[in-house]
Amino acid sequence: MSDTSATEKTILYDLHVKLGAKMVPFAGYDMPVQYPDGILKEHLATRESAGLFDVSHMGQVVITGENPAAAIEALIPGDIQALSAGGMRYSFLTNENGGILDDLIVTRREHDLFVVVNAACKEQDIKLLTDGLAGKATVTELKDRALIALQGPKAAAILSGIAPEVASMSFMSYQEVNIDGALCFVTRSGYTGEDGYEISIPNEQAVQLTSKLLGHNGVTAVGLGARDSLRLEAGLCLYGHDLTESTTPISAGLIWAISKRRREEGGFPGASVIQAEIANKPEMKRVGLIPEGRAPAREHTEIADLDGNIIGEVTSGGFSPSLQMPIAMGYVPLGFAAIGTDLNLIVRGKARPAKVVKMPFVEQRYFRD
Amino acid sequence: MALKFTEDHEWILLEGNVATIGVSNYAQEQLGDVVFVEVPEVGADLSKGDELAVVESVKAASEVYSPVSGAVVAVNGELEDAPTLVNEDPNGGGWFAKIEVSDPTEIDGLMDEEAYKTYIEGLD
Numbered sequence: 001m002s003d004t005s006a007t008e009k010t011i012l013y014d015l016h017v018k019l020g021a022k023m024v025p026f027a028g029y030d031m032p033v034q035y036p037d038g039i040l041k042e043h044l045a046t047r048e049s050a051g052l053f054d055v056s057h058m059g060q061v062v063i064t065g066e067n068p069a070a071a072i073e074a075l076i077p078g079d080i081q082a083l084s085a086g087g088m089r090y091s092f093l094t095n096e097n098g099g100i101l102d103d104l105i106v107t108r109r110e111h112d113l114f115v116v117v118n119a120a121c122k123e124q125d126i127k128l129l130t131d132g133l134a135g136k137a138t139v140t141e142l143k144d145r146a147l148i149a150l151q152g153p154k155a156a157a158i159l160s161g162i163a164p165e166v167a168s169m170s171f172m173s174y175q176e177v178n179i180d181g182a183l184c185f186v187t188r189s190g191y192t193g194e195d196g197y198e199i200s201i202p203n204e205q206a207v208q209l210t211s212k213l214l215g216h217n218g219v220t221a222v223g224l225g226a227r228d229s230l231r232l233e234a235g236l237c238l239y240g241h242d243l244t245e246s247t248t249p250i251s252a253g254l255i256w257a258i259s260k261r262r263r264e265e266g267g268f269p270g271a272s273v274i275q276a277e278i279a280n281k282p283e284m285k286r287v288g289l290i291p292e293g294r295a296p297a298r299e300h301t302e303i304a305d306l307d308g309n310i311i312g313e314v315t316s317g318g319f320s321p322s323l324q325m326p327i328a329m330g331y332v333p334l335g336f337a338a339i340g341t342d343l344n345l346i347v348r349g350k351a352r353p354a355k356v357v358k359m360p361f362v363e364q365r366y367f368r369d
Numbered sequence: 370m371a372l373k374f375t376e377d378h379e380w381i382l383l384e385g386n387v388a389t390i391g392v393s394n395y396a397q398e399q400l401g402d403v404v405f406v407e408v409p410e411v412g413a414d415l416s417k418g419d420e421l422a423v424v425e426s427v428k429a430a431s432e433v434y435s436p437v438s439g440a441v442v443a444v445n446g447e448l449e450d451a452p453t454l455v456n457e458d459p460n461g462g463g464w465f466a467k468i469e470v471s472d473p474t475e476i477d478g479l480m481d482e483e484a485y486k487t488y489i490e491g492l493d
Contacts (some may be wrong), residue, residue: 034401038402039401041402226427228428295407295425296425298429318428319404319405319425321427326404
Protein backbone atom coordinates (compact mmCIF):
# COMPACT_ATOMS: atom_id res chain seq x y z
CA MET A 1 0.00 0.00 0.00
CA SER A 2 2.56 2.61 -1.15
CA ASP A 3 2.10 6.32 -1.68
CA THR A 4 2.35 6.71 -5.42
CA SER A 5 2.79 10.49 -5.37
CA ALA A 6 6.43 11.44 -5.79
CA THR A 7 8.04 12.12 -2.45
CA GLU A 8 11.34 13.85 -2.00
CA LYS A 9 14.35 12.41 -0.29
CA THR A 10 16.88 14.20 1.85
CA ILE A 11 20.57 13.71 1.16
CA LEU A 12 20.68 11.30 4.13
CA TYR A 13 17.99 8.95 2.75
CA ASP A 14 20.37 6.13 1.81
CA LEU A 15 21.96 6.34 5.24
CA HIS A 16 18.59 5.91 6.95
CA VAL A 17 17.75 2.91 4.80
CA LYS A 18 21.16 1.38 5.50
CA LEU A 19 20.50 1.79 9.23
CA GLY A 20 17.24 -0.10 8.86
CA ALA A 21 14.93 2.87 9.37
CA LYS A 22 11.19 2.56 8.88
CA MET A 23 10.56 5.30 6.28
CA VAL A 24 7.25 7.16 6.09
CA PRO A 25 6.01 10.08 3.98
CA PHE A 26 6.07 13.34 5.90
CA ALA A 27 5.50 16.80 4.44
CA GLY A 28 6.31 15.45 0.98
CA TYR A 29 9.52 13.70 2.09
CA ASP A 30 10.44 10.09 2.82
CA MET A 31 11.59 10.39 6.41
CA PRO A 32 12.66 7.92 9.10
CA VAL A 33 9.95 7.57 11.76
CA GLN A 34 12.12 5.17 13.74
CA TYR A 35 15.16 2.88 13.48
CA PRO A 36 15.26 -0.78 14.56
CA ASP A 37 15.68 -0.03 18.28
CA GLY A 38 12.32 1.73 18.33
CA ILE A 39 10.86 5.00 19.50
CA LEU A 40 11.12 4.40 23.25
CA LYS A 41 14.82 3.57 23.14
CA GLU A 42 15.59 6.46 20.76
CA HIS A 43 13.73 8.88 23.02
CA LEU A 44 15.49 7.72 26.19
CA ALA A 45 18.89 7.69 24.48
CA THR A 46 18.41 11.38 23.62
CA ARG A 47 17.65 12.26 27.25
CA GLU A 48 20.51 10.11 28.55
CA SER A 49 23.24 10.76 26.02
CA ALA A 50 22.65 12.19 22.53
CA GLY A 51 20.25 11.68 19.64
CA LEU A 52 20.93 12.62 16.05
CA PHE A 53 18.02 13.71 13.85
CA ASP A 54 17.80 14.38 10.10
CA VAL A 55 15.71 17.54 9.73
CA SER A 56 16.86 18.35 6.19
CA HIS A 57 13.25 18.43 5.06
CA MET A 58 12.83 21.75 6.84
CA GLY A 59 13.32 24.95 4.86
CA GLN A 60 16.57 26.90 5.21
CA VAL A 61 16.22 30.41 3.88
CA VAL A 62 18.52 33.43 3.63
CA ILE A 63 17.10 36.95 3.52
CA THR A 64 19.31 39.72 2.15
CA GLY A 65 18.75 43.42 1.56
CA GLU A 66 19.47 46.84 2.90
CA ASN A 67 17.95 46.10 6.32
CA PRO A 68 16.46 42.62 6.43
CA ALA A 69 15.97 42.70 10.23
CA ALA A 70 13.74 45.77 10.00
CA ALA A 71 12.00 44.41 6.91
CA ILE A 72 11.04 41.04 8.41
CA GLU A 73 9.45 42.77 11.41
CA ALA A 74 6.57 43.67 9.11
CA LEU A 75 5.70 39.97 8.94
CA ILE A 76 6.57 38.59 12.39
CA PRO A 77 6.22 39.94 15.96
CA GLY A 78 9.81 39.00 16.83
CA ASP A 79 12.28 41.65 17.95
CA ILE A 80 14.86 41.00 15.26
CA GLN A 81 16.36 44.49 15.22
CA ALA A 82 17.48 44.04 18.84
CA LEU A 83 19.57 41.00 17.90
CA SER A 84 23.28 41.41 17.35
CA ALA A 85 25.08 39.23 14.80
CA GLY A 86 24.90 35.60 15.93
CA GLY A 87 21.69 36.13 17.89
CA MET A 88 18.52 34.20 17.13
CA ARG A 89 14.86 34.16 18.09
CA TYR A 90 11.85 31.90 17.94
CA SER A 91 8.97 33.67 16.22
CA PHE A 92 5.97 33.11 13.93
CA LEU A 93 4.30 34.44 10.81
CA THR A 94 0.91 35.90 11.69
CA ASN A 95 -2.21 36.77 9.69
CA GLU A 96 -4.59 39.75 10.04
CA ASN A 97 -6.67 37.86 12.61
CA GLY A 98 -3.66 37.38 14.84
CA GLY A 99 -3.56 33.70 13.93
CA ILE A 100 -0.30 31.83 13.42
CA LEU A 101 0.68 30.80 9.88
CA ASP A 102 3.86 28.96 10.92
CA ASP A 103 6.46 29.15 13.64
CA LEU A 104 10.10 29.61 12.74
CA ILE A 105 13.58 30.50 13.96
CA VAL A 106 15.24 33.70 12.74
CA THR A 107 19.00 34.15 13.10
CA ARG A 108 20.63 37.51 12.56
CA ARG A 109 23.94 37.09 10.79
CA GLU A 110 26.54 39.71 9.93
CA HIS A 111 24.94 40.70 6.61
CA ASP A 112 21.66 38.82 6.37
CA LEU A 113 19.06 36.69 8.12
CA PHE A 114 19.11 32.89 8.24
CA VAL A 115 15.62 31.50 8.75
CA VAL A 116 14.49 27.92 9.35
CA VAL A 117 10.84 27.06 8.65
CA ASN A 118 8.74 23.92 9.06
CA ALA A 119 8.78 21.40 6.23
CA ALA A 120 5.00 21.23 6.00
CA CYS A 121 4.73 24.98 5.40
CA LYS A 122 7.93 25.48 3.44
CA GLU A 123 6.37 26.47 0.10
CA GLN A 124 3.76 28.70 1.74
CA ASP A 125 6.31 30.42 3.99
CA ILE A 126 8.83 31.12 1.25
CA LYS A 127 6.08 32.63 -0.90
CA LEU A 128 4.81 34.69 2.01
CA LEU A 129 8.28 35.97 2.85
CA THR A 130 9.10 36.68 -0.80
CA ASP A 131 5.84 38.54 -1.46
CA GLY A 132 5.86 40.28 1.90
CA LEU A 133 9.42 41.51 1.54
CA ALA A 134 9.22 42.39 -2.17
CA GLY A 135 11.11 45.57 -2.87
CA LYS A 136 12.79 45.49 0.53
CA ALA A 137 14.63 42.18 0.68
CA THR A 138 15.44 39.08 -1.34
CA VAL A 139 14.49 35.62 -0.12
CA THR A 140 16.62 32.64 -1.21
CA GLU A 141 16.05 29.01 -0.25
CA LEU A 142 19.28 27.08 0.45
CA LYS A 143 18.48 23.86 -1.37
CA ASP A 144 22.08 22.65 -1.30
CA ARG A 145 22.32 22.20 2.47
CA ALA A 146 21.29 19.45 4.85
CA LEU A 147 20.17 20.09 8.43
CA ILE A 148 20.78 17.74 11.33
CA ALA A 149 20.17 18.09 15.06
CA LEU A 150 22.36 16.64 17.79
CA GLN A 151 20.48 16.82 21.08
CA GLY A 152 21.13 15.53 24.58
CA PRO A 153 23.28 16.06 27.68
CA LYS A 154 26.36 14.67 25.89
CA ALA A 155 25.83 16.64 22.66
CA ALA A 156 28.22 19.43 23.61
CA ALA A 157 31.03 17.09 24.63
CA ILE A 158 30.55 15.03 21.48
CA LEU A 159 30.36 17.88 18.97
CA SER A 160 33.16 19.87 20.60
CA GLY A 161 35.31 16.76 20.18
CA ILE A 162 35.39 17.56 16.46
CA ALA A 163 34.63 21.30 16.66
CA PRO A 164 36.00 22.74 19.93
CA GLU A 165 34.50 26.19 19.48
CA VAL A 166 30.91 24.95 19.92
CA ALA A 167 31.42 24.21 23.62
CA SER A 168 31.31 27.88 24.57
CA MET A 169 28.34 28.82 22.39
CA SER A 170 25.45 30.34 24.35
CA PHE A 171 21.97 28.87 24.11
CA MET A 172 20.16 30.42 21.13
CA SER A 173 23.29 31.59 19.38
CA TYR A 174 24.72 31.00 15.91
CA GLN A 175 28.22 30.43 14.64
CA GLU A 176 29.79 29.40 11.35
CA VAL A 177 32.08 26.49 12.07
CA ASN A 178 34.41 24.57 9.81
CA ILE A 179 33.89 20.94 10.74
CA ASP A 180 36.22 18.58 8.86
CA GLY A 181 36.40 20.97 5.95
CA ALA A 182 32.62 21.52 5.78
CA LEU A 183 31.42 25.10 6.31
CA CYS A 184 28.59 24.50 8.76
CA PHE A 185 26.02 26.90 10.22
CA VAL A 186 25.70 25.82 13.85
CA THR A 187 23.10 26.99 16.33
CA ARG A 188 22.85 25.96 19.95
CA SER A 189 19.15 25.27 19.90
CA GLY A 190 16.71 22.46 19.35
CA TYR A 191 13.31 20.93 19.72
CA THR A 192 13.78 18.44 22.54
CA GLY A 193 14.26 20.49 25.70
CA GLU A 194 17.83 19.21 25.95
CA ASP A 195 21.09 21.04 25.30
CA GLY A 196 22.13 20.53 21.72
CA TYR A 197 22.87 21.89 18.32
CA GLU A 198 21.32 22.19 14.90
CA ILE A 199 23.90 21.94 12.16
CA SER A 200 23.42 23.05 8.55
CA ILE A 201 25.89 21.18 6.36
CA PRO A 202 26.60 21.51 2.62
CA ASN A 203 24.97 18.51 0.91
CA GLU A 204 28.32 17.18 -0.39
CA GLN A 205 29.64 16.73 3.13
CA ALA A 206 26.42 15.86 4.93
CA VAL A 207 26.61 12.07 4.71
CA GLN A 208 30.21 11.97 5.84
CA LEU A 209 29.76 14.28 8.80
CA THR A 210 26.51 12.64 9.88
CA SER A 211 28.09 9.18 9.67
CA LYS A 212 31.03 10.40 11.71
CA LEU A 213 28.73 11.64 14.47
CA LEU A 214 26.67 8.45 14.36
CA GLY A 215 29.87 6.46 14.73
CA HIS A 216 30.37 8.01 18.14
CA ASN A 217 29.44 5.63 20.95
CA GLY A 218 27.14 8.08 22.69
CA VAL A 219 25.08 9.01 19.62
CA THR A 220 21.86 7.27 18.58
CA ALA A 221 20.03 7.83 15.30
CA VAL A 222 16.56 9.15 16.15
CA GLY A 223 13.50 9.36 13.91
CA LEU A 224 10.45 11.59 13.74
CA GLY A 225 8.50 9.39 16.14
CA ALA A 226 10.79 10.13 19.08
CA ARG A 227 11.26 13.72 17.89
CA ASP A 228 7.56 14.17 18.56
CA SER A 229 7.55 12.48 21.97
CA LEU A 230 10.61 14.51 23.01
CA ARG A 231 9.13 17.88 22.03
CA LEU A 232 5.82 17.00 23.69
CA GLU A 233 7.58 16.26 26.99
CA ALA A 234 9.34 19.62 26.62
CA GLY A 235 5.99 21.38 26.20
CA LEU A 236 6.94 22.61 22.72
CA CYS A 237 4.27 23.28 20.10
CA LEU A 238 3.96 21.51 16.79
CA TYR A 239 2.60 23.68 13.99
CA GLY A 240 -0.52 22.30 12.44
CA HIS A 241 -1.51 20.77 15.77
CA ASP A 242 -0.92 23.04 18.80
CA LEU A 243 -0.56 26.12 16.62
CA THR A 244 -2.83 26.83 13.65
CA GLU A 245 -4.28 29.79 11.81
CA SER A 246 -7.02 29.78 14.46
CA THR A 247 -4.67 30.04 17.41
CA THR A 248 -3.18 33.30 18.54
CA PRO A 249 0.23 33.59 20.20
CA ILE A 250 -1.33 34.80 23.46
CA SER A 251 -3.73 31.89 23.74
CA ALA A 252 -0.87 29.53 22.83
CA GLY A 253 1.19 30.87 25.71
CA LEU A 254 3.84 32.40 23.46
CA ILE A 255 3.69 36.01 24.67
CA TRP A 256 7.31 35.64 25.78
CA ALA A 257 8.28 35.60 22.08
CA ILE A 258 6.90 39.12 21.59
CA SER A 259 9.13 41.78 23.20
CA LYS A 260 7.75 44.76 25.09
CA ARG A 261 8.67 47.08 22.23
CA ARG A 262 6.84 44.97 19.66
CA ARG A 263 3.80 44.53 21.89
CA GLU A 264 3.53 48.30 22.16
CA GLU A 265 4.47 49.23 18.60
CA GLY A 266 2.78 46.41 16.69
CA GLY A 267 3.54 46.66 13.01
CA PHE A 268 2.99 42.99 12.19
CA PRO A 269 -0.15 41.31 10.79
CA GLY A 270 -2.90 40.93 13.40
CA ALA A 271 -1.13 43.24 15.86
CA SER A 272 -4.36 44.91 17.01
CA VAL A 273 -6.00 41.53 17.73
CA ILE A 274 -2.94 40.37 19.65
CA GLN A 275 -2.69 43.65 21.55
CA ALA A 276 -6.35 43.33 22.53
CA GLU A 277 -5.77 39.78 23.78
CA ILE A 278 -2.83 40.94 25.87
CA ALA A 279 -5.01 43.64 27.42
CA ASN A 280 -8.19 41.60 27.86
CA LYS A 281 -6.81 38.05 28.20
CA PRO A 282 -7.50 35.41 25.56
CA GLU A 283 -10.63 33.25 25.56
CA MET A 284 -8.79 29.93 25.33
CA LYS A 285 -5.44 28.88 26.76
CA ARG A 286 -3.02 26.06 25.93
CA VAL A 287 -2.50 23.80 28.93
CA GLY A 288 -0.65 20.64 29.84
CA LEU A 289 -2.77 17.65 30.82
CA ILE A 290 -1.98 14.39 32.53
CA PRO A 291 -4.64 11.70 32.17
CA GLU A 292 -5.14 9.31 35.08
CA GLY A 293 -4.05 5.79 34.34
CA ARG A 294 -2.07 4.67 31.35
CA ALA A 295 -4.35 5.27 28.38
CA PRO A 296 -3.04 8.09 26.19
CA ALA A 297 -5.41 10.83 25.03
CA ARG A 298 -4.49 11.77 21.49
CA GLU A 299 -5.05 14.79 19.24
CA HIS A 300 -8.73 15.70 18.82
CA THR A 301 -9.77 14.07 22.10
CA GLU A 302 -12.58 16.15 23.54
CA ILE A 303 -12.00 17.86 26.88
CA ALA A 304 -15.02 18.07 29.19
CA ASP A 305 -15.67 19.76 32.51
CA LEU A 306 -16.83 17.63 35.44
CA ASP A 307 -20.46 18.26 34.45
CA GLY A 308 -19.89 16.69 31.07
CA ASN A 309 -19.86 19.88 28.97
CA ILE A 310 -17.33 19.74 26.14
CA ILE A 311 -15.08 22.75 26.67
CA GLY A 312 -12.03 22.13 24.52
CA GLU A 313 -9.86 19.72 22.59
CA VAL A 314 -6.50 17.99 22.89
CA THR A 315 -4.09 19.21 20.21
CA SER A 316 -1.17 16.87 20.97
CA GLY A 317 -1.10 13.76 23.10
CA GLY A 318 0.85 10.60 23.59
CA PHE A 319 2.82 8.55 26.02
CA SER A 320 5.81 10.04 27.81
CA PRO A 321 8.70 7.56 27.79
CA SER A 322 10.60 9.59 30.42
CA LEU A 323 7.67 9.83 32.85
CA GLN A 324 6.10 6.49 31.90
CA MET A 325 2.64 8.04 31.76
CA PRO A 326 0.36 9.65 29.15
CA ILE A 327 0.71 13.41 28.62
CA ALA A 328 -1.20 15.84 26.43
CA MET A 329 -1.59 19.48 25.45
CA GLY A 330 -4.87 21.12 24.60
CA TYR A 331 -6.87 24.32 24.71
CA VAL A 332 -9.44 25.10 27.40
CA PRO A 333 -11.31 28.27 28.37
CA LEU A 334 -9.27 30.51 30.64
CA GLY A 335 -11.43 29.61 33.64
CA PHE A 336 -10.29 25.98 33.43
CA ALA A 337 -6.61 26.67 32.85
CA ALA A 338 -5.36 26.82 36.44
CA ILE A 339 -2.81 24.18 37.45
CA GLY A 340 -4.58 21.39 39.30
CA THR A 341 -7.95 21.83 37.59
CA ASP A 342 -9.80 18.54 37.27
CA LEU A 343 -11.18 17.75 33.83
CA ASN A 344 -12.36 14.75 31.88
CA LEU A 345 -10.99 13.55 28.56
CA ILE A 346 -13.43 11.62 26.37
CA VAL A 347 -11.37 8.66 25.14
CA ARG A 348 -13.29 6.09 23.06
CA GLY A 349 -16.57 7.38 24.41
CA LYS A 350 -15.57 7.14 28.06
CA ALA A 351 -14.85 10.11 30.33
CA ARG A 352 -11.39 9.64 31.81
CA PRO A 353 -10.18 11.98 34.57
CA ALA A 354 -7.22 14.26 33.91
CA LYS A 355 -5.53 17.20 35.61
CA VAL A 356 -4.13 20.45 34.26
CA VAL A 357 -0.39 20.51 34.94
CA LYS A 358 2.50 22.89 34.47
CA MET A 359 4.59 22.54 31.34
CA PRO A 360 7.19 21.44 30.46
CA PHE A 361 6.36 17.93 31.61
CA VAL A 362 10.07 17.10 31.74
CA GLU A 363 12.50 19.75 32.96
CA GLN A 364 14.27 21.62 30.18
CA ARG A 365 18.05 21.46 30.35
CA TYR A 366 19.18 24.23 28.04
CA PHE A 367 22.78 25.39 28.34
CA ARG A 368 23.23 28.26 30.79
CA ASP A 369 26.64 29.88 30.70
CA MET B 370 -6.63 -27.64 19.28
CA ALA B 371 -6.19 -25.27 16.36
CA LEU B 372 -3.97 -22.21 15.88
CA LYS B 373 -5.26 -19.84 13.23
CA PHE B 374 -4.42 -16.36 12.01
CA THR B 375 -6.43 -13.47 10.59
CA GLU B 376 -5.43 -11.06 7.85
CA ASP B 377 -5.31 -8.38 10.56
CA HIS B 378 -2.52 -10.30 12.28
CA GLU B 379 -4.41 -11.71 15.23
CA TRP B 380 -3.79 -15.30 16.31
CA ILE B 381 -6.49 -17.44 17.80
CA LEU B 382 -5.89 -20.71 19.63
CA LEU B 383 -9.02 -22.81 20.06
CA GLU B 384 -8.92 -25.39 22.81
CA GLY B 385 -12.26 -27.12 23.21
CA ASN B 386 -14.65 -24.20 22.94
CA VAL B 387 -12.41 -21.57 24.49
CA ALA B 388 -10.34 -19.40 22.17
CA THR B 389 -7.30 -17.43 23.33
CA ILE B 390 -6.57 -14.38 21.17
CA GLY B 391 -3.47 -12.26 20.73
CA VAL B 392 -1.58 -10.44 17.99
CA SER B 393 1.21 -11.92 15.94
CA ASN B 394 4.91 -11.13 15.98
CA TYR B 395 4.43 -9.31 12.69
CA ALA B 396 1.79 -7.13 14.35
CA GLN B 397 3.93 -6.22 17.35
CA GLU B 398 6.78 -5.26 15.02
CA GLN B 399 4.43 -2.94 13.12
CA LEU B 400 3.02 -1.48 16.33
CA GLY B 401 6.32 -0.61 17.93
CA ASP B 402 6.71 -0.29 21.68
CA VAL B 403 3.34 -0.99 23.31
CA VAL B 404 2.57 1.33 26.22
CA PHE B 405 -1.02 0.37 27.05
CA VAL B 406 -3.56 -2.30 26.18
CA GLU B 407 -7.25 -1.83 26.80
CA VAL B 408 -8.79 -5.25 27.21
CA PRO B 409 -12.52 -6.05 27.32
CA GLU B 410 -14.55 -6.68 30.46
CA VAL B 411 -14.94 -10.30 31.54
CA GLY B 412 -18.50 -11.26 30.64
CA ALA B 413 -18.70 -8.97 27.60
CA ASP B 414 -20.58 -10.50 24.69
CA LEU B 415 -18.79 -10.00 21.40
CA SER B 416 -19.75 -10.67 17.82
CA LYS B 417 -17.16 -11.54 15.23
CA GLY B 418 -15.71 -8.22 14.03
CA ASP B 419 -16.44 -6.29 17.22
CA GLU B 420 -13.62 -4.36 18.83
CA LEU B 421 -11.85 -6.70 21.22
CA ALA B 422 -8.97 -4.56 22.43
CA VAL B 423 -7.09 -1.34 21.78
CA VAL B 424 -3.32 -1.38 21.67
CA GLU B 425 -1.58 1.91 22.28
CA SER B 426 1.99 2.37 21.14
CA VAL B 427 3.97 5.56 21.72
CA LYS B 428 2.77 6.97 18.42
CA ALA B 429 -0.73 5.64 17.84
CA ALA B 430 -3.69 3.54 18.91
CA SER B 431 -4.67 0.39 17.01
CA GLU B 432 -7.92 -1.52 17.32
CA VAL B 433 -7.92 -5.29 17.52
CA TYR B 434 -11.13 -6.94 16.33
CA SER B 435 -12.49 -10.25 17.59
CA PRO B 436 -12.22 -13.02 14.99
CA VAL B 437 -15.01 -14.94 16.72
CA SER B 438 -18.29 -14.43 18.52
CA GLY B 439 -18.75 -15.34 22.15
CA ALA B 440 -18.44 -14.29 25.76
CA VAL B 441 -15.18 -13.02 27.25
CA VAL B 442 -14.26 -15.44 30.01
CA ALA B 443 -10.79 -14.15 30.88
CA VAL B 444 -8.50 -11.21 30.14
CA ASN B 445 -4.74 -10.95 30.61
CA GLY B 446 -4.30 -8.91 33.78
CA GLU B 447 -0.50 -8.88 33.35
CA LEU B 448 -0.83 -6.41 30.48
CA GLU B 449 -1.82 -3.63 32.87
CA ASP B 450 1.63 -3.43 34.47
CA ALA B 451 3.59 -4.93 31.60
CA PRO B 452 2.13 -3.87 28.26
CA THR B 453 5.48 -4.66 26.65
CA LEU B 454 4.60 -8.38 27.00
CA VAL B 455 2.90 -7.84 23.65
CA ASN B 456 6.30 -6.98 22.12
CA GLU B 457 8.37 -9.47 24.09
CA ASP B 458 6.11 -12.52 23.91
CA PRO B 459 3.28 -11.84 21.45
CA ASN B 460 2.42 -15.52 20.99
CA GLY B 461 2.45 -16.45 24.66
CA GLY B 462 2.49 -14.08 27.62
CA GLY B 463 1.16 -11.23 25.46
CA TRP B 464 -2.30 -12.81 25.00
CA PHE B 465 -5.27 -10.43 25.30
CA ALA B 466 -8.43 -12.37 26.10
CA LYS B 467 -10.14 -15.75 26.17
CA ILE B 468 -13.53 -16.16 24.59
CA GLU B 469 -16.04 -18.99 24.97
CA VAL B 470 -16.97 -19.31 21.32
CA SER B 471 -20.60 -19.58 20.32
CA ASP B 472 -19.81 -20.90 16.84
CA PRO B 473 -16.49 -22.79 16.50
CA THR B 474 -16.91 -22.98 12.72
CA GLU B 475 -16.15 -19.23 12.56
CA ILE B 476 -12.44 -20.05 12.64
CA ASP B 477 -12.58 -22.49 9.75
CA GLY B 478 -11.99 -19.79 7.15
CA LEU B 479 -8.91 -18.41 8.88
CA MET B 480 -5.30 -19.09 7.87
CA ASP B 481 -3.22 -21.81 9.49
CA GLU B 482 0.38 -21.10 10.46
CA GLU B 483 1.82 -22.02 7.04
CA ALA B 484 -0.71 -19.92 5.14
CA TYR B 485 -0.11 -16.97 7.47
CA LYS B 486 3.67 -17.23 6.95
CA THR B 487 3.12 -17.06 3.20
CA TYR B 488 0.66 -14.20 3.63
CA ILE B 489 3.08 -11.99 5.57
CA GLU B 490 5.92 -12.77 3.19
CA GLY B 491 3.74 -11.38 0.45
CA LEU B 492 3.19 -8.16 2.34
CA ASP B 493 6.75 -6.80 2.45
